[in-house]
Amino acid sequence: MEIYFKEEHEIFRKTIQSFIEKEILPLVDEAEEKEKFPVELFPKMGSQGFLCIRVPKTYGGRDGDKIMECIAIEELTKGSSGITSAFTTHGGLATDPILRFGSEDQKQRYLVPAVKGEKIGAFGLTEPDAGSDAASLRATAEKRLGGYLINGTKTFITNGPICHYVIVAAYTDVTKKGSGINLFIVDRENPGFSVVKKLTKLGHRSTETGELSFDDCWVPKEQMIGDQEGGGFNQIEYTLRSGRISTGARCIGLARSILEESMYYVRNAKKQGRMVGRSQSVRFSLAEMAMYLDVMKAITYRCAWLYDCGKVTMKDAAIVKLFCTETLCKMAYDGLRLQGGEAYLNSNLMQRLLRDSRLHRIPEGTSEIQHLLIFNELGI
Ligand SMILES: Cc1cc2nc3c(=O)[nH]c(=O)nc-3n(C[C@H](O)[C@H](O)[C@H](O)COP(=O)(O)OP(=O)(O)OC[C@H]3O[C@@H](n4cnc5c(N)ncnc54)[C@H](O)[C@@H]3O)c2cc1C
Numbered sequence: 001m002e003i004y005f006k007e008e009h010e011i012f013r014k015t016i017q018s019f020i021e022k023e024i025l026p027l028v029d030e031a032e033e034k035e036k037f038p039v040e041l042f043p044k045m046g047s048q049g050f051l052c053i054r055v056p057k058t059y060g061g062r063d064g065d066k067i068m069e070c071i072a073i074e075e076l077t078k079g080s081s082g083i084t085s086a087f088t089t090h091g092g093l094a095t096d097p098i099l100r101f102g103s104e105d106q107k108q109r110y111l112v113p114a115v116k117g118e119k120i121g122a123f124g125l126t127e128p129d130a131g132s133d134a135a136s137l138r139a140t141a142e143k144r145l146g147g148y149l150i151n152g153t154k155t156f157i158t159n160g161p162i163c164h165y166v167i168v169a170a171y172t173d174v175t176k177k178g179s180g181i182n183l184f185i186v187d188r189e190n191p192g193f194s195v196v197k198k199l200t201k202l203g204h205r206s207t208e209t210g211e212l213s214f215d216d217c218w219v220p221k222e223q224m225i226g227d228q229e230g231g232g233f234n235q236i237e238y239t240l241r242s243g244r245i246s247t248g249a250r251c252i253g254l255a256r257s258i259l260e261e262s263m264y265y266v267r268n269a270k271k272q273g274r275m276v277g278r279s280q281s282v283r284f285s286l287a288e289m290a291m292y293l294d295v296m297k298a299i300t301y302r303c304a305w306l307y308d309c310g311k312v313t314m315k316d317a318a319i320v321k322l323f324c325t326e327t328l329c330k331m332a333y334d335g336l337r338l339q340g341g342e343a344y345l346n347s348n349l350m351q352r353l354l355r356d357s358r359l360h361r362i363p364e365g366t367s368e369i370q371h372l373l374i375f376n377e378l379g380i
Helices: 007-034 041-047 066-079 081-093 096-101 104-116 232-268 280-308 314-344 349-359 367-376
Strands: 121-124 140-144 147-158 165-171 181-187 193-199 209-220
Touching (some): 007 066, 007 081, 041 104, 066 081, 066 280, 081 096, 081 147, 081 349, 096 104, 096 181, 096 232, 140 165, 147 193, 165 209, 232 280, 232 314, 232 349
Antiparallel strands (some): 147 209, 165 181, 193 209
16 A cells, blocks of 8 residues: 655655654653653754654745655554554644644744754643533633733643643633634743643553642733634644544554554464464464554545645544544554453563554543544534
8 A cells, every 4th residue: 555655755754763763662661661751852852853743944934845754753653552652743733723723933932943853842732621522621811911821731641741832722712702802822831831640541541641730820912823813723723633633544454563562473373283373363464563554544645645635624634533542542452352361461561552552542532522523514
């Protein structure tokens, strides 16, 4: 399945693969065990042009396309899904709104250092009482003294504990449900901003996730993304649509690992003196895994191509996220089943692949929300 790749994509894939092997793989086990993201990777990734792949050269970026970004994400996730979370959030959710809707000044102050890995970004939408229904968020941005006073709490924020800035969603007009929301860039050192706590998780332990608080946190009006009040919801939707395609690429990376681990086991394992791979049910499981992986690649890269053509819809991206994340979980359970008790041990990679796979059904809209998004565009 090579139809969407040009020679430059293939060269890029090899380049990032060798970087991952040399710079990332040696750090994975310790980062997972200590639940600490190796922040030194940000400038290293930045110096190679692996962060924020779609940013134009004028802002120091690589000027790549969505297909190239998906290749990077697929390969990084193949190395470590946990560590990749930090990069996908940074290169997508935390920079896309600035790239697409931000002022020139915001691009210079945030995008340029983000591309180099000198500033780490986070994206704060979810709140303790508002997840799937983003319009019900409670954070407010009240107009005051040439700026806005932000109050609220954001939770489950990827990179929250290590970020230099966070893009926050807050109501500038609480009377307009959904349409009264704006996005603001808040610097870590802004008075009133604090990291309340770092959260521990089932999977993706090598990426840091946190709860953030905004307590009378004043920002000048220049920190608002876009030049008018309201309209933040559209910016969020635009950002999430791209993120859902990236999730497809993440699933491909994990699915490749699951298939590889399963094949290795089946090639080598013997039970009661008989090779496990002689069982028809085991062969069928591997065949299904290979089929799922192929379909994941086909729909994800097709959608990335549609994105690059400016033709992708919300439904296209939702289909990618729903299919890839649900299928990935099935693959992960099958991978665990094939190996019996062995795969349940912490020393076995399969248990981590299962824990990491499960996450992808949640952020950027759960599977249930993807069903609703697809249904909404059916025209019934
Ligand atoms: C590790 C991790 C990292 C994350 N990173 C970020 C981040 O960087 N920034 C950020 O803003 N958020 C982040 N999130 C939050 C994530 O986007 C939310 O968890 C997700 O949107 C779901 O919201 P919720 O957890 O409040 O669940 P809820 O919205 O409370 O949903 C609970 C259950 O109800 C179902 N449900 C809800 N509404 C409906 C409906 N209308 N119809 C049918 N079923 C429904 C859901 O599918 C789910 O199964 C992260 C979450 C995790 C776990």
